Amino acid sequence: MIRKHILVALVQDRPGVLNRIASTLRRRNFNIESIAVGHIEQPLLSRMTIVVEGDDANVEQVRKQLDKIIEVIRIADITGESPVAREMAMIKVRATPSTRSEIIQIVDIFRANIVDVSPDSLILVVTGTQDKVDTLIELLRGFGIREMSRTGTIALPRGGAGPLTIEENKPLRHAVEKAPDDEEGLPDW
């Protein structure tokens, strides 16, 4: 089934990591819909959220390829875990005295914020699901969008520990250094 997948990865903060990830996706002919990178609570580590469209098996295949990149510490496909996924957009929209109040009403409905006002335009910031941001943009299009910028999706799985949670005093990745006696704590394969 072809659908949108959200991959989240914990990576070492080193030059070239983004290039390796993009290169692996390009080689398998995935179009990256969005990619967002930022630091996390641990030093020297970053978290990436990659949105790609593809068949489940192909995405799993590319996930395994991405997991082979030395700087990638963990990577998981959280699509099936109904994650909380949000993005942010900044939109500069044309606003005349006659349209301004209408725009402000729309902004209120979408719980967006106006962060800059000039005589003939407004900059507003909205956060939300991709659908919500898309809808707002559609509504504003009639007024004239002069410039806009979107962050791409970031996402966290719901509930307690997620696949990328770093537990205190535990190695970053489950290491199997000697032959396991039992199956406890081991991944499927």
Next chain:
Amino acid sequence: MIKTGAEILCECLIKEGVEVIFGFPGGVLLPLYDTLPRYPQLRHILVRHEQGAAHAADAYARVTGKIGVCLATSGPGATNLVTGIANAYLDSVPLLAITGQVPSHFIGKDAFQEIDITGITVPITKHNQLVLSTDDLARAVQEAVHVAMTGRPGPVLLDIPRDVFQGRTEYICPDKIDLPGFKPKLFGHPSQVRKATEMINSAERPVIIAGHGVNIARAHPELKELAENAQLPVVTTFLGIGCFPESHVLSYGWLGMHGMGYANKAVHNADLLIAIGMRFDDRATGGVSTFAPQARIVHIDVDAAEIGKNLKVDVPIVGDVKNVLQVLNKQIVKRDHIGWLSQLDGWRAQHPATEVRDHEDILPQYIIRQIYEATKGDTIIVTGVGQAQMWAAQYFFYDKPNSFVSSGGLGTMGFELPGAIGAKVGCPNETVWCIAGDGGFQMTVQELATMVQEDLDINIAVFNNGWLGMVRQWQELIYNKRYFGTKLYNPDFVKIAEAYGMKGVRVSKKIDVRPAIHKAMDHKGPFLIEFVVEPEENVYPFVPPGKTIVEFLEMPSPLGSLQK
């Protein structure tokens, strides 16, 4: 102790057990070349082209199981390594490629002989790194060797700017490797291994497909134990050749496009495939949708990303094949499979693929068989790519692990000469035969000079058929004999050998084949034989691309009388 970067590099390589470097100097490498003579434990072999350095290091690694090291300067030196690195990547060979880089303050300014080699090699290395400080060098080398050798092996490239070689720092060897993102799974999941055991114990028509992973993991005794205990027939992949003795009663050749018909039939009709250290390459499977339609598949591989890549498997086991087979062997029950094995023997009788037919002129297959008889199979065969490669794989019988060295994944013509150098340097006490086509030979012919300079006792057989034979064969069989771009006007290969300072003979009569082979082997030092062979001989069996592996074409009749 304070040392220069060049000294640290040498010290680290020695500490990692490196004994040989295949290299070619250049401007930014001068500080290193000024240092190398002080480390005589590191034997430097000067190649004539950097591609040769990479292939030699590649073959060295294949025959010794140690890491192969090649060295090239910045810019064109580095780009010349690319084919060799790609070759090692596709065949999972542990290779350390070291490139010089322009001084760090010039990087990004399109300086003379500057190229972004770490960028270029991202898709063809397991890992690579631009080392920007002398302080980082020891750790970088240690990590590079660890990554190249651990799990599924592969090439790692270190790009080192000139000022990093010249810089001075306290030489501290890191006591442990800290790569949190690199933890290959080396032991199979116990419950998966149990599932595999149950399948093997209950299978009626099981077949082992043993691949290069068995050779890499040196898991030959474990494979033999498994096959013998459960009486499992063994088919190898092309690169798996030698991982199970071909003279063994349970050996049923190798599968694929030019594999033995009986091997393909065995795999096609199996109800269980035990795939060990192989990756279901398209040359092995043929049309993948019709591959082994009745078989359940147990797939053992150290690389999780290989499992389920080309076809669905029933029992995936991620782990080093040696470890997994050791566990498996404890759980397997003895079986006999008499009916299934006699069925396979019937197919073997029906599709003889390794018998040399009687012919007046020199058949390439005849030469391979004569080399087999002259060496009694005790030699390392290094091949190029194409028809000669396939005949060398078919008509020689490999009983020793890692005695067949060939470019499988990338299919690199020109691998043969530098590959033979690497094999001979790695195994100086073994006889080495280089099987070259007239096309591939000319791609890296300059390495004859390396052989002569190092006085390497290598026997070279050049199969001169005046064609780029494999392409000609496809033009004949698939493009209705519209030959284009495949006829070769060849030089005098014997004169070329002589010009490089080595001995050579031309053989154009069948009666002279055997004496020439013995002459080459008796001769100390490199020796070239140019065999003038039947020009339009084809490689059979042949599974046309996209067809199921049992739809192989066999040598058309009349076959002539068969010669054992």
